Amino acid sequence: MRITALAGGVGGARFLRGLLHHARTAPSTEPVELTVIGNTGDDITLFGLRICPDLDTLLYTLGGGIHEGQGWGRADESHHMAQELAALGAEPTWFGLGDKDFATHVFRSQLLGRGMPLSGVVERLSARWGLDEQGVRLLPMTDTPVETHVVVSEDGEQRAIHFQEWWVRHRAELPAERFVVAGLDRATPAPGVLDAIREADVVLLPPSNPVVSIGIILGVPGVRDALRGSRAPVVGVSPLVGGRPVRGHADVCLRTIGVDETSEAVAGLYADFLDGWLVDEDDPMTSRRGLEVVHRPLLMSSTDAAAAMAGAALDLGLRLRPGSGRA
Amino acid sequence: MRITALAGGVGGARFLRGLLHHARTAPSTEPVELTVIGNTGDDITLFGLRICPDLDTLLYTLGGGIHEGQGWGRADESHHMAQELAALGAEPTWFGLGDKDFATHVFRSQLLGRGMPLSGVVERLSARWGLDEQGVRLLPMTDTPVETHVVVSEDGEQRAIHFQEWWVRHRAELPAERFVVAGLDRATPAPGVLDAIREADVVLLPPSNPVVSIGIILGVPGVRDALRGSRAPVVGVSPLVGGRPVRGHADVCLRTIGVDETSEAVAGLYADFLDGWLVDEDDPMTSRRGLEVVHRPLLMSSTDAAAAMAGAALDLGLRLRPGSGRA
Numbered sequence: 001m002r003i004t005a006l007a008g009g010v011g012g013a014r015f016l017r018g019l020l021h022h023a024r025t026a027p028s029t030e031p032v033e034l035t036v037i038g039n040t041g042d043d044i045t046l047f048g049l050r051i052c053p054d055l056d057t058l059l060y061t062l063g064g065g066i067h068e069g070q071g072w073g074r075a076d077e078s079h080h081m082a083q084e085l086a087a088l089g090a091e092p093t094w095f096g097l098g099d100k101d102f103a104t105h106v107f108r109s110q111l112l113g114r115g116m117p118l119s120g121v122v123e124r125l126s127a128r129w130g131l132d133e134q135g136v137r138l139l140p141m142t143d144t145p146v147e148t149h150v151v152v153s154e155d156g157e158q159r160a161i162h163f164q165e166w167w168v169r170h171r172a173e174l175p176a177e178r179f180v181v182a183g184l185d186r187a188t189p190a191p192g193v194l195d196a197i198r199e200a201d202v203v204l205l206p207p208s209n210p211v212v213s214i215g216i217i218l219g220v221p222g223v224r225d226a227l228r229g230s231r232a233p234v235v236g237v238s239p240l241v242g243g244r245p246v247r248g249h250a251d252v253c254l255r256t257i258g259v260d261e262t263s264e265a266v267a268g269l270y271a272d273f274l275d276g277w278l279v280d281e282d283d284p285m286t287s288r289r290g291l292e293v294v295h296r297p298l299l300m301s302s303t304d305a306a307a308a309m310a311g312a313a314l315d316l317g318l319r320l321r322p323g324s325g326r327a
Numbered sequence: 328m329r330i331t332a333l334a335g336g337v338g339g340a341r342f343l344r345g346l347l348h349h350a351r352t353a354p355s356t357e358p359v360e361l362t363v364i365g366n367t368g369d370d371i372t373l374f375g376l377r378i379c380p381d382l383d384t385l386l387y388t389l390g391g392g393i394h395e396g397q398g399w400g401r402a403d404e405s406h407h408m409a410q411e412l413a414a415l416g417a418e419p420t421w422f423g424l425g426d427k428d429f430a431t432h433v434f435r436s437q438l439l440g441r442g443m444p445l446s447g448v449v450e451r452l453s454a455r456w457g458l459d460e461q462g463v464r465l466l467p468m469t470d471t472p473v474e475t476h477v478v479v480s481e482d483g484e485q486r487a488i489h490f491q492e493w494w495v496r497h498r499a500e501l502p503a504e505r506f507v508v509a510g511l512d513r514a515t516p517a518p519g520v521l522d523a524i525r526e527a528d529v530v531l532l533p534p535s536n537p538v539v540s541i542g543i544i545l546g547v548p549g550v551r552d553a554l555r556g557s558r559a560p561v562v563g564v565s566p567l568v569g570g571r572p573v574r575g576h577a578d579v580c581l582r583t584i585g586v587d588e589t590s591e592a593v594a595g596l597y598a599d600f601l602d603g604w605l606v607d608e609d610d611p612m613t614s615r616r617g618l619e620v621v622h623r624p625l626l627m628s629s630t631d632a633a634a635a636m637a638g639a640a641l642d643l644g645l646r647l648r649p650g651s652g653r654a
Contacts, residue, residue, distance in 0.1 A: 048437030080405050084430030088455050090437070099426045103411030106433070110375035110417070128415050 001030040003314070004200035004232075006141075008039045008213025009054040010071035011239065011247060011300070013061035015206035018306025019314065020062070020134055026311060035137045035196040036062075037223075039208070040118065041148040041181055041216035044164045046095055047085060049105040050112055053164070054213065055122060055140060056104055062136055063129025065100075071247070074100040094169040117143040119190040139196065141217045144187035148212055151177040163212060172249035176256045179212065184219045189226075197226040202317035204310075205236035205274075207246070207298065210266045211253035227273040233320035235276035235313050238263035241298050242282065267291065276316040278309070292320060328357040330641070331527035331559075333468075335366045335540025336381040337398035338566065338574060338627070340388035342533035345633025346641065347389070347461055353638060361463045362523040363389075364550075366535070367445065368468075368475040368508055368543035371491045373422055374412065376432040377439055380491070381540065382449060382467060383431055389463055390456025392427075398574070401427040421496040444470040446517040466523065468544045471514035475539055478504040490539060499576035503583045506539065511546045516553075524553040529644035531637075532563035532601075534573070534625065537593045538580035554600040560647035562603035562640050565590035568625050569609065594618065603643040605636070619647060 005016055016036060023032040039054045053072065060066040060074060067073045077098030086093050097105070104125065111121045118140045126138050148163035152174045166174060197203060208214050218224045227234055239250045243261050251261045259265045263279040271291075279285050280298040287293040294316050300306040318324065332343055343363060350359040366381045380399065387393040387401060394400045404425030413420050424432070431452065438448045445467045453465050475490035479501045493501060524530060535541050545551045554561055566577045570588050578588045586592045590606040598618075606612050607625040614620040621643050627633040645651065 047433050048440050049433065078405055078407050078426065080426035081408065081430045081433070084427040085434060088430065088434045088451070090430075090434050099405065099407035099429075100411045102426075102429070102433075103408045103415065103417075106374050106376065106408070106429075107412060107415045107417050113375050124415070 002033045002035070002199060002201045003204060004035045004037065004196045004202075005204040005206060006037050006039075006208070006214050006217045007054070007058060007206050008208030009042075009057040010061075012054075012206040012208040012213065013058045013066070014071070014300045014306050015237065015310055016058070017061050018300065018303060018308075019204070019310035020136070021303050022307040022311040022314065025307065029314070031135065033135050033137075035139060035192070035200070037139050037141050037193055037196065037217060038122075039213045039216050040140045040142060041146050041184070041212065042163050042167070043145070043147060044095075044162055046092065046097070047090060049102075049109045051097075051105050052108070052118070052140070055125075055138065056101070058138055059125050059129045059131070062131055062134065062138075065129065074098055077101065092165075092169070095164060096168075117190075119143050119192075137192070137196075139192050140190050141193060141220050141223070142187040143190050144183055146181060146183040146187050146216070146220075148216060149180045149182060151180060153177055167249070172252045176252070178256065179253075181216060181219060184216065185221070187220050189220050189222050193220075194222055194226045197223070197230050197232075200230065200232040201321065202314060203227065203230060203232050203234040204313055204317065205234065205270065207237040207239040209245075209248055209250045209253055210239060210269055211250065211257055215269070224273070230273070231322060233275040233317045234270070234273050235278065235317040235320065236267070236270055236274055237278040237309065237313055238266055238280065238283065238298065240266060241280045246299060275320050276313070278313050278316065292316065329360050329362070329526060329528045330531060331362045331364065331523045331529075332531040332533060333364050333366075333535070333541050333544045334381070334385060334533050335535030336369075336384040337388075339381075339533040339535040339540065340385045340393070341398070341627045341633050342564065342637055343385070344388050345627065345630060345635075346531070346637035347463070348630050349634040349638040349641065352634065356641070359462055362519070362527070363463065363465045364468050364520055364523065364544060365449075365465060366468060366540045366543050368473050368511070368539065369490050369494070370472070370474060371422075371489055373419065373424070374417060376429075376436045378424075378432050379435070379445070379467070382452075382465065383428070385465055386452050386456045386458070389458055389461065389465075392456065401425055404428065419492075419496070422491060423495075444517070446470050446519075464519070464523075466519050467517050468520060468547050468550070469514040470517050471510055473508060473510040473514050473543070473547075475543060476507045476509060477501075478507060480504055494576070499579045503579070505583065506580075508543060508546060511543065512548070514547050516547050516549050520547075521549055521553045524550070524557050524559075527557065527559040528648065529641060530554065530557060530559050530561040531640055531644065532561065532597065534564040534566040536572075536575055536577045536580055537566060537596050538577065538584055538586075542596065551600070557600070558649060560602040560644050561597070561600050562605065562644040562647065563594070563597055563601055564605040564636065564640055565593055565607065565610065565625065567593060568607045573626060602647050603640070605640050605643065619643065
C-alpha cells in the first residue's frame, strides 16, 4: 500500500512514526510503502552551513536518533561546538545546535557545495538513518532553496526576519503581519514529489502546522494541483485540540493569515482536495458532503497513542478509497 | 623590542611560547612585540571546511587552549562530530578533528566564504585567544590559498597526495619523490609580513621543519628577499638533535629534497640570510665567518626548557645586532 504524506517537523514526524508502528503491529494492514514530502521552508543558513530543521526532525525521529524530550535534535547530544562558536563571537546564539547535529549540517553543506541537489543529500542521510529498511522514502518538497520569512512590526516599524528567528528566538511572540516565502513561486517540486501524490493509495496530512509547514508545501507550484487531481483519498489530521495547537504556534500562524483557530477553518484551507478529516473527540465539527469527519483522541502522548491516531487516519483513507463504498 | 618569527606548527608554537615566557620572566629583557608569520602550506579543505593546522596550533598554544599531550588540537576535546561524520560515510576518517576544533574551522570557513581574507580571519581568531594582550600578532604567510602536495611512488606509479595525507595518514612513511607547492609561485605575502621582517630588531627561525614549514614560508615571493635585506640579525634554531628531529619527520623531508640530515646542512638552506644558529650541545658544527654558532640543549621538555632555548636564541640575536659589536 502506497501512502504519501506531507509533513513538517515534530508533529508530523511523531505521527508518521506512529503510522509505521501501526503498520508493523496491526495484523490486517498491508505492508506500507511510505513517501514523506518534507517542508523545506524553514531551512536556514547559519555559520555558513545549510540547516533543514523539518527534514532532520523527520530523519532523526524515523531513524531512532531523536531527542524525545525536545522533539528535535539528537539524543545524548553535547554542545561543545556551539560553546566554542559563542566564544568566537559567532552569531546567532539562539539556535540550539548540538555536536552530532552539526555533523549533519556540515555533511549536507559539503554535498550541496559540490552541486548535489538537496534531494540527493536527503537520500544519503536517509541511508544513514535506515529509512529504506523501513519502507520509507523521504523527499524534500523542492530542491529549490525556499525560505519563509516573517514580516514583524516592532515600535511601528515593519521588518522581515527569518522564520526561525521568529519561531525559535522570539517564540512567535513578536507580532507578525504576514509570511513571505522567498523563492516559493519559482520552486519546482523535487523529483518524485508529484508522482508520489498521483500514484498514492492514500494521501495523509499529519497534524503539522497548516500555515508554515503543510501550507508551504502546498505552495510549491504543482503540488496542490496534484492533490486535487489525485485518485487517492486525502485524509488530514487537525492540529488543533480545543482551539489550540498541541505543540507549537499554529494558532498564532492562523491568526496571522486571518483564519479562525478551529478545525473547521483549517479544513477550509484544504477544502479543494480534502476527503477525510480527523478531529479531536470533543471537536464540534461534523461531516458534510464531500468531507467525512471522524472524532478521535488527538494527543500523541506515546508511540502507541500516535499509532492509534495514524491508524484511524489510515482506516478512514482506506474506507474512502474508490471502490470501497466511498460517499 | 620587535621580534619577528617564521613558524610552522608544534615545534614553532612551543618555542614561541617559551620566548614569551622568557620575556616575561627574564628581568633584563625589554618588553617584546612579537610578530609570528605562520606557514599555511599545510592548509587543507576537509568536509567543505578550510583547516589551517599550523596557524591553529600557534593560536591554541599561545592562547592556552592546546592539547599538551598531542601538541595539536584542543585540550579537553570530544569527538562527537567526527564520529557522526564517520557514521554518515564522510571521508576522510584519518584526520583527527575534535568538536571545539571544528568550531574554529566552521567559523573560519564562514568568514572566508563571505570574502574575508585569511589574515582577517586570523585577526578574529587571535582576539578570541588573547594574543594581542600578550603583545603577539599572528599573520598567515599569505592570503593566497597555497597547498603543499607530495609526489609519492607506490608500486612504480607516481601520484601527488596532499601533504596532510602523507604526514598524518601515512606518517611520512610512503616514499616521497618531491614536494609540489600549489599556488606558491603566485602567492603574495599577507599584509604586514614584509614590513614585519624589514622593521624587526631580531628575526627568529624556531626549530620548525626546514622543508615543509620554514621552507614554504621562504618560498612566498618577496619573503626571502626581505630576510636578505633586513638590518635585523636572523637567528635560527636547528630542528635536529643527533641527526634526527626531536619531533616530526624533518629528516625524511630533508632526504626527499636531497639535503643531509645535519644542522650544518640545514643552516646551508638559510645561508644567504642566517646570522646566528643555535645547535644542540653535542652538535659538531662550529662558527664560521658570517655565522655565529652557539651550542645549547635543544630539548623543549618543559616551558622552562623552551624558555631557556628561546632566551639563548634571543640573546644571540641581540648580540649580533648592528652596533652591538657584531662580527
